Amino acid sequence: MKRRSRWFEFHLHPAGMLAFMIHRLTGIGLVVYLYLHLWILNTLRQGSQAWDTFLQMMRSPMVLLLDAVLLFGILFHGLNGLRLSLVGLGIGLRWQKWLFWGSLGVAVCLTICGIWIMV
Amino acid sequence: MKFISVRLHIWRNTHWEDFTVQVSSEAYVLDALEAASEQDKSLLFRHACHHASCGSCGLRINGRERLACITPVKDVINTLGMIRLEPLRNFPLIGDLLVDFKPFMQQLDRIDLPLRRSAELLSKEINIDSFKRVFNKAALDIPEISPGFNRLENCIECGLCVSACPIAGTDILYSGPACLAAVGRVLSEPRHRSVMDIIELVDNEHGLWRCHAAFECSEVCPAGVDPAREILALRSHILRNNFKS
Numbered sequence: 001m002k003r004r005s006r007w008f009e010f011h012l013h014p015a016g017m018l019a020f021m022i023h024r025l026t027g028i029g030l031v032v033y034l035y036l037h038l039w040i041l042n043t044l045r046q047g048s049q050a051w052d053t054f055l056q057m058m059r060s061p062m063v064l065l066l067d068a069v070l071l072f073g074i075l076f077h078g079l080n081g082l083r084l085s086l087v088g089l090g091i092g093l094r095w096q097k098w099l100f101w102g103s104l105g106v107a108v109c110l111t112i113c114g115i116w117i118m119v
Numbered sequence: 120m121k122f123i124s125v126r127l128h129i130w131r132n133t134h135w136e137d138f139t140v141q142v143s144s145e146a147y148v149l150d151a152l153e154a155a156s157e158q159d160k161s162l163l164f165r166h167a168c169h170h171a172s173c174g175s176c177g178l179r180i181n182g183r184e185r186l187a188c189i190t191p192v193k194d195v196i197n198t199l200g201m202i203r204l205e206p207l208r209n210f211p212l213i214g215d216l217l218v219d220f221k222p223f224m225q226q227l228d229r230i231d232l233p234l235r236r237s238a239e240l241l242s243k244e245i246n247i248d249s250f251k252r253v254f255n256k257a258a259l260d261i262p263e264i265s266p267g268f269n270r271l272e273n274c275i276e277c278g279l280c281v282s283a284c285p286i287a288g289t290d291i292l293y294s295g296p297a298c299l300a301a302v303g304r305v306l307s308e309p310r311h312r313s314v315m316d317i318i319e320l321v322d323n324e325h326g327l328w329r330c331h332a333a334f335e336c337s338e339v340c341p342a343g344v345d346p347a348r349e350i351l352a353l354r355s356h357i358l359r360n361n362f363k364s
């Protein structure tokens with residue numbers, strides 16, 4: 001039997017599949033981030049010197065970029081999660097595509113605002 | 120009539136094979152495939168009606184699930200004159216472009232009622248109210264409900280939705296979009312059947328609750344069944360019932 005999971009596939013009319021893909025990617029990213037976050041908090045135990053060095057490192061442009069990716073991940077995953085909860089309850093099924101593009105649009109706009117504030 | 124040359128790039132179990140055929144510019148992919156089978160009689164594929172009714176000619180055409188009999192060659196041919204053909208996914212492969220529909224049909228069979236295709240006699244014991252939701256007024260105005268009236272069902276059991284569904288690829292026991300849509304159909308027209316018995320068949324982790332709302336089934340369905348909508352509406356129905364009880 002030819003079965004393979006196909007989480008990543010692009011089509012001409014992609015809304016549902018695109019939402020499916022980004023939701024999973026951001027979900028995996030957020031789980032990875034959760035562990036990273038716990039590891040980072042662990043530096044607090046190593047004294048104020050270690051924490052100050054860490055904070056210094058956090059101000060580098062590269063890390064700020066990662067922060068922006070994280071912000072987008074949280075926003076999109078949350079908003080699309082809301083969309084999935086609604087359609088899962090049979091609400092707004094007809095507008096599911098627009099709800100997706102809306103979630104994506106709002107996530108992108110708020111991420112841009114976030115970058116604006118950060119830099 | 121204008122003829123064009125088409126190169127069919129076909130997956131044959133272990134390798135790709137090319138067939139170059141001449142077809143009319145108005146031909147459909149199935150016509151081109153039949154021309155290719157003239158070159159190699161061992162080429163396996165299935166078809167019957169040639170008009171999107173039997174549901175047997177589903178393929179992945181350039182990676183997308185479509186019915187070969189209603190897909191015009193000119194819509195899918197690329198600039199190199201090529202069309203890529205692969206069998207449907209998530210079905211046991213018999214060979215070349217032919218997949219085994221038996222497990223799929225068995226799933227549908229469990230739901231039974233909405234898929235009975237043979238001309239069924241409508242009798243007076245049938246709940247006319249539930250029919251009003253399905254058939255238009257004109258049909259109900261037929262003086263004596265005529266024997267041989269064919270229930271018009273949308274699903275043609277083509278399996279495109281199962282092939283397109285990303286979840287059917289990860290859960291071998293998943294009921295699949297067509298089967299779940301059929302349950303939704305029973306709900307809207309129970310015809311004295313116990314709805315709860317049928318819902319129970321799919322109210323589990325391999326049924327209704329496995330769907331991840333990628334909406335791929337509805338994108339590819341050639342019959343406008345919109346299985347994703349049926350599945351999610353069914354979920355909402357069950358949730359509401361559970362809350363009430």
Ligand code: SF4
Nearest residue numbers: 274275277278280340
């Ligand atoms: S629901 Fe649509 S895609 Fe699925 S088997 Fe029926 S007709 Fe084909």
Ligand code: FES
Nearest residue numbers: 168169174176188
């Ligand atoms: S040959 Fe019957 S649906 Fe295509």
